[in-house]
Amino acid sequence: MEKPARFPDVMLLAAGLGTRLRPITETIPKPLVPVAGIPLIERVIGTARAEGAKRFAANAHYRADQVLAHFGGLLKVNREDTLLGTGGGVKAALPMLHSDPFFVMNTDAFWPEGADTPLARMQAKRENEDxxxxxxxxxxxxxxxSRSHDFCLDPFGRITLDYGAPVIYAGVALLGKNLFADTPDGEFSLNLLFERALDEENLLGVTLDAPWFHVGDAEGLAAAEKALSA
Known part of the structure; x- marks a missing residue:
């Protein structure tokens, strides 16, 4: 009997300062900010677990001790002495990730747990390592x-800058370790990899079929809590 495919590991981006969520983030790191009683990072983990994710890693910088204490050793956390950005943070944590490809998930945006299964569709969409x-x-x-959109998605599921339906990047990416081979050491953004893939027509997209909440500031937090309590 064929062994089931391993669900990709999930890298959680949890090192941000959360300056737009002050004064809340003056006492706790942004990933631990509760939304209707549940910390942001737990909501993100819940959506991934609902689809079968079992292995998680995270980075931490601002109030890193609180992130580490929250998980009590149950989650691999790469502590950044200096902020490495989204790309540098993932690159530094690659030794903690055993699967290839793997998911990267922002911890300031989520959809209701079990409302959709987009991670499975993302895996089905990816056809090669580039x-x-x-x-x-x-x-x-x-x-x-706050912005109207980030880019467009054409009828074939390819991301473009000007052709197709306007869409927002929902903070989840599926990518391979090979893409980090020629990236800078230290701080850089995942946008570097996204832009390269876009130029090479290797940037694809899958649309979420559920409400999506971005908690980047106090207004976003209030809107999410209102919607979840309705």
Missing amino acids: QIVLLCVQPSRASGF
Whole structure:
């Protein structure tokens, strides 16, 4: 009997300062900010676990001790002495990730646990190691997002800058370790990898079929809590 495929590891981006959520983040790190009683990072983990994720890693910088204490050793955490950015943070944590490809998930945005299964569709979409698959959301289903859109998604599921339906990057990416081979040491953004893939027509997208909440500031937090309590 064939052994079931291993669900990709999940890298949680949890090192941000959360300056737009002050004064809340003056006492706790942004990933631990509660939304309707549940910390942001736990909501993100819950959506991934609902689809079968079992192995998680995270980075931490601001109030890192609180992140480490929250998980009590049950989650691998790479402590950053200086902020490495989204790309540098993932690169530094690659030794903690055993699967290839793996998911990267922001910890300031989520959808209701079990409302959709986009991670499975993202895995099905990726066909080779040079491709990156992003989770996208239609602007009409997004809460707490100030821009009109990030890019467009064409009818074939390819991300473009100007052709297709306007979509927002929903903070989840599926990508391979090979893409980090020629990246800088230290701080850099995952946008570097996304832009390279876009130029090479290797940037793909899958649309979320659920409400999406971005908790980047106090208004976004209030909107998410109101929607979840309705």
